[in-house]
Amino acid sequence: MFTALLIEQLLNGLQLGVMLFLMAAGLTLIFGVMGLINLAHGSLYMIGAFACATVAAATGSFWIGLIASLAAAAGVGAIIEVAVIRRLYDRDHLDQVLATFALILILSEGARWLFGSFPLYLDIPPLLQGAVPLPGGGQYQLYRLAIIGVGIAVAIGLYLLISRTRLGMRIRAGESDREMIGALGVDIGTLYTVVFALGAALAGLAGALVGALQSVQVGMGEPVLILAFVVIVIGGIGSIKGALVGAVIVGVVDTMGRFLLPSLLALTMPASQATTIGAALASMLIYVVMALILAFRPSGLFSAQS
C-alpha cells in the first residue's frame, strides 16, 4: 500500500518537475543563452494563460486558445524585445533587472485593466480528460502525462536547436561577444528578437498548459518565476539538459518533502507538531537543496562551460 503511494508520489514529483521545466524552458533560452535576466518572464507566462482562457471561452476550443497563447506571448515578447530589451544588451545585469521589473508592473496591471480582477476559467480539453491505468493498479491523469510529453519534446527540441544548429551557435556566440558576431556578418539584432519571441512563446505555452490546472489570475507568474530561476541555476545556466535535470530534482524533492517530512518527524515528536514543522521544513527544502548544490558546484550541475 505504502509502496504504491510512494511510487505514485515519485511520479507526481517527476511530473511536477517536467511542468517546472516547461515553465523554465523559455527562461533558460532567454536567460541562459542570451544572458538576459528577464524578471518579466512570469508575466509572459500569465499572458499565455490569459490569452488561452479568453480565446477558449470565446470559441469553445482549448486548442484554438493554445494557439492564441503562443501567438499572444510571442507577439508581446517581440514587442518587448524591440522596444526595451534591445537597448539593454550592452548594459550590465542590473539595468535589465530594473527594466524587466518595470515590465512586470506594466504587464500585470495592464492585464488587470484588460481582463478585470477576477480569475478566469480554463479547463483541460475533453480529448485529454480522464486517466490511464498504471501497472500495479494505480492510474494517472492523461492531461498530466500529456504535459510530461510536451515538456520532454520541448527539451529535446531546444537542446537540438541550441547545440546542433547554426542558429544555436550564433546565439551562443552572440552571448559572449555581440560586437564580434556582428562584425562577422550576422544580424544579431533580428536573431535575438526571434529568440526572445520564441522564449516568450514557450512561456505562453507553459502558462496555457498549466493554466488549465491552476487559477488563471494576475500575479500567477511570480511564484513560478522564482522556481524557474531555481531550476535553471541548479542545472547550470545555459544548459537545457541541466534545466531538465534541475526541474526534476526540484519537483521530486519538493513533492517527496511535502509527503515524507511530516511523517518522518512524527516518529520523533507529537503528530500535530510534526505536521506543522514538517510543512515548514518542506517549504524551505528546495532552497536548502539549491544552496547545497551551489556550495559544492558553484556553477550548477551541468554548466555549459567547465
Next chain:
Amino acid sequence: MTRETTINLLLALLLLGAPILAASLGEPFYVTLATRIVVLALAAVGLNMALGLGGLLSFGHAAFFGLGGYVAGILATHAFNAEPLFAGIPATTSMPLIWVVAVAVAGLIALPIGAISLRTSGVYFIMITLAFAQMIYYFAISWPAYGGEDGLSLSMRNAFPGVNTAKPLPYFLICYAALMAALLLFRVVEGSRFGSALQAARQNGTRLAAVGIAPFNIRLVAFAVSAMITGFAGALYADLNRFVGPSMLSWHMSGELIVLIILGGKGRLFGPVAGAMIFVFFEYVLGGITERWQFFLGLILLGIVLFARGGLLGLLSGKPRHV
C-alpha cells in the same frame, strides 16, 4: 566641488528641510513619508556597499532587513510582556541596544551566508543569496511563535534616551542622522584601502589575487558590513511602522532595494537616497491619482532605465564615474 557633490548636498538638505517644514505646517504624515524614504535609503546604502562597490548582486538582502526588523520586534515584544528572552536574559526597549543587537545578528548571519554564497559568482550568486533569503522567509511565515505570516505588532515605538520617539519629527531626525552616518561611512570606506580592494574585486578578481590580495576575504567582509547596515535599517523600519512581518523578508523587498539603487545610480554615494526619494514619491503620488498606479510606475521606471543611464544621479551629474 563637482556637480555631483552639489546635487548630493541639495538632496540631503531637501530631505531634511521638507519634513521640518511639513511638521511646522501640521502635516505629520509627510514627516512619516520622509522617514520611510530615509529608512529605505539606509537599507539600500547597505546593499550599495556590496553591490555598488563590490559588484555583489545580492538578491537576498531582504533577509538582513527583515532580521533587523524582527530583532527589534522580538526584543520589544518580550520587554513589553516582561518575558525574558532565553536563559533569563532580559529584553529591552532601548533603541541603541536594539540597534546593536540587530546589527550584530545581521552581521553574524551574513558571515556564513556570505561564506557559502561567495563560492559562486555572477547569476549563481544572485540566486544563492535569494535561496538563503527564501529559507528565512518561509521559516518566518510558518514559525508560529512570533506571529508567522501575520507578523508582529509593536504596541509602541522603542525608546531613545532624551527623545520622544512617538512623535514623527524626532523619530525622523534619529533616522536621518543614522542615514547620514551610514553615508559618511560609505564615502570613507569607498576611498580607503579596503574600498580600493573591494572595487578592484568587482572589476577583476584575478588581478586582485595576482597582486596578493585574496578577493574572497575582501568580499566577505564587505558582504557582512553591507548586511549590518541593512539590518540596522530593518530595526528602524520596524519602529517606524510599529510592525514587522514576513513581507520585510520577501524577495519583493530584495528586489525593491536593488531597484532603489539602480534608479538613483549604482555605486554612487547618494544613489540609494535619490532612488528612495523618487520611488516613494511616485508610489505615493501615483497611488493618490489612480488605482492603476503600478502601471504608470512601471512606465516611469522603464523610462528611467532606458533614457537615464547611470540612474537619476548619472543623468543629473552628467558624466560617467571614473576613479
Next chain:
Amino acid sequence: EPVKIGVITTLSGGGAGLGIDMRDAFTLAIKQSGNKDVELVIEDDAQKPELAVQIAEKMIQGDKVDLMTGIIWSNLAMAVVPNTVAQDVIYLSPNAGPSALAGANCNANYFNVAYQNDNFHEAMGQYANKDYKNAFILAPNYPAGKDALTGFKRYYKGALAGEIYTQVGQTDYAAEIAQIRASGADTVYFFLPGGMGIAFMKQYAQSGVNIPVMGPGFSFSQDVLPAIGDAALGVKNSATWSKDLDNEANKKFVEAFKAEYKRLPSIYAAQSWDTANLILAALSKASVKDKDAFRAALKAADFQSVRGKFVFNNNNHPIQNIYVREVVKEADGVLTNKIIATAFEDHKDAYAEKCSM
C-alpha cells in the same frame, strides 16, 4: 462638517478582486443612503502590510479620518488595527477576524462586522458530524491556516484520516490528492484561499477522486466560482451570508448591486454593505466626535443586516447564524450558492470569554 471614513483595501495586484467588491458595495451603500455628509478616502494597499501601515498613518495624521475600514487580509489587519485603535480611531472590519484581536487583546475601538476567522471552519466541523466519520483536512502553513483547522476540529467529532499543511502559494496539489486518495477518508475539508483554492478544486475534480469535498464559503464565493467552473458543483460550504438568504435587506442589496455593477455580489460585498449600513445607522444616532456615544451606537448594531439577525458580542464580534450552502447552477448557467442548512444559530466565537470588555 462631513464624516470622513478611511477605506484601506486591496485594489491592485492579484488579490484586487476582493478589495474591489468591498469598495464597490461600500460606496454603493453610502450612495443609496443619500447621506451627503459622508466623505470617503479610499486607498490601495496593494496587499502589502507596510504600505497599509503607511496609509493608515496618513489617513489618521493627514486626512484626520473619523473611522477606518476596508482591510481584506488578516496579516494586513494585524499590521494596521492595533496601532489604529491605540490612537483612538475606530476601526470596523469588513472582512478578516484574526483571533489575536478577539480575545484578551480585544479593543473598544475595534468592531468586527464580518466574522471571527474560526467561525466558518467551526460551522463546517459541526456540519460534518452529520454525515462523516473520517475527515481529511488541509490548509496552508500559516496562522490563518492553523486557525482554520483548529476551528474545524473544535466542533468536529469524528476521526481524522489525515491533516496536512501545504506551502503558502502552492499551485500543484497532485501529491496531496494522492495522499487523500490513499487515506480512506470519507470527506475532505480544505481551507485554501484565493488561487490556491481554485487550483486545488480544479485538480481535485480532474483527478477522479470522488470523496466529497467541503470548504469555507470564501473558496466558493461569487468571485471565484466562475474560475473553478463545474468542478465546484455540489460542494458544501459554510457562510454567514448567501445571495438567496430570505430577507428584505438582502433582496434589496442583491438587486442594487446587480443593477449597478452588472455582476453578482460576493460575500465580501455583503459584509462591506453591512459595514456601511452599520456606520450610517450609528451616525444617525450619535456624532462621531462623541466617541463614547458613537461606540455605543455602533455596538447597538441597530441596522438591517443582509445576514438577518446581527448582534455584537462583548468582544465586538458578531453573534450570527452560520449556514451551509451548496454550489448549484442556475437556469442561465451561472454558478452560485444555495443555502441547504443552518450549522449554527446565533453563534459566538471561542475567544469572547477572554475579552474583558
Next chain:
Amino acid sequence: MSLLELKGLETFYGASQALFGVTLDVREGEVVALMGRNGMGKTTTINSILGLVRPRSGAISFAGKTISGLRPHRIARLGLGLVPEGRRCFPNLTVMENLVATARGNEWTFEKVTALFPRLGERRDQYANTLSGGEQQMLAIGRALMTNPSLLILDEATEGLAPVIRQDIWSAIRTLKAAGQSILVVDKTLSELLPVADRCFVLEKGATVFEGAPLALTPELQDRYLGV
C-alpha cells in the same frame, strides 16, 4: 579600381578624438600594410571601417558602395572578413562551432582551414576558451576565412605566435595573395610584413603620414614613424 577607400576619416571615443583624417585605399588583389606606433589609431581605423565605431566625418566606400553608416553585419556581408585585435574567439563555442557559426560562401571549408592550420583540426571539439593564445589566433584567422571575404583584415596578424607558426601564417598570407585575395594587415614585425606588402600606410597621431611602396619606407622613415 580601389576595393576599399577611406577619405578624411575622423573618429571619436566619446569626447576624445582618436582619428584626425585617415586616408587609405586597398586595390583588388593587393596586400596593404597599415603601420604605426602603439596608440596611433590602427585599430580604430579598422573598427571604423567595419562600423564598430561610427566615424564622425569622412567617407568609406567598399566595392564602389558607400558603407559608412551601415550596421556592422551589413558591412561584413559585403565581403569584409575581420581578424580582430585580441582574437576574440567565442569562448563558449568549440573550435568547429567557431568556424561554422558565421561561415558564408563555399570557397573556404572546414577542411581547407584545418589543412592550413592542422592544430585546429586536432582541437576541433575543444572550447575556444581553453585554447592556447596561438591556437586562438589561428582560429580567428580561420573564422574570418570561412566567411569567404573579398577583403581580409588582420589586426595584429601574428601577435603571440611562435616563429614557425608565424612563418606558416605569412606563407598562408602569401598563398592567399597569390590566389588573388585582397588583404589589409596590421603587424608589428616589419621584417616579415614588408616583404609581403604591395603598399604601406603609416599612421601617426590618428592621421595618414605616409603612403607608398615598402621600398619607399626608408630606414630613416621607419625610424621617424615607427621607431625602428
Next chain:
Amino acid sequence: MSEPVLEIRDLRKSFGALKATDGVSLELHPGQIHALIGPNGAGKSTLIHQIAGSLRADSGTIRFLGQDIGGLDMAARARLGLARSFQISSLAQEFSALRNVMLAVQARHGSSFHFFRQVSNDKELTEPAMAMLERVDLAARAHVPAAELSHGERRQLEIAIALALSPKVFLFDEPMAGMGPEGSKRLTSFLDGLRHEAPMLLVEHDMDAVFALADRISVLVYGRIIASGTVDEIRSDPDVRRAYLGEAA
C-alpha cells in the same frame, strides 16, 4: 652555484586526455633571466598559471625560497613575492593606470583591511605608484582609465604593476606581445635591467628579445622540456630549430 629561488620538480597537469604539463622540472637562480619558449599550445602559460597559483598542479612540487608553495592560493603566493603578468592584459578596467599600480603598492604594504584612511592622498601609495609608471614611460597616462588605454599601453601597465610588488621573482607571460618595434626595443633593455632586482621566468615568442636577454633557455614542446641550455646551445639545437624556430634563428 647559488640556491635556486624557484625550483620546480616533475610538475604535471592534464586537461582530460591532454597532458598540458608533462613532468616539467626547472630552476631559476638569482640574477638570472630564464626564458621559456616553445610552440603555441606547448603549455607555457599553463606552467605559469601553476606557478602563480591560478591553476592547481596534478602532481609535482613547486618550491619558492625553499618553501613548498603547492598548497597556497594565488594571493598567498603573490604575497610571498611571485609577481606575474598576464598573456592577455588583466586590469581593473575602471581604475586609472595610477590606481591599478597603487593597488599593487597597497598589497605589498600589508593589510587591505584599512577602512578609514583615504588612498587618494596617501603618499605611501601614490608616490611609489607614480614612480613605477615613470619607469615604464606611462606617467603621462597616469589618470586615464585602463579601459581607454591602447593595447600596447596596457602591456606597459602590466609591467608597472609587477614592478610595484617588488617581488622576489617575476613571471612574465609574453610581455612583448603587442609592443611595436620601438616598444620592444625599449622593453628589452628595460627587462635587462630588471634582472638585478629579481630573477625572471620569461615566456616570449619574440626571439630577438629572448636571444638578447636570456641567461638560460628552456624549450617546452607538448608539455615536456625538450632542451635546456644557453642561447648558443639552443640556437644551434636541430630539434629546437625544427619544432620552434624555423628559419628565424
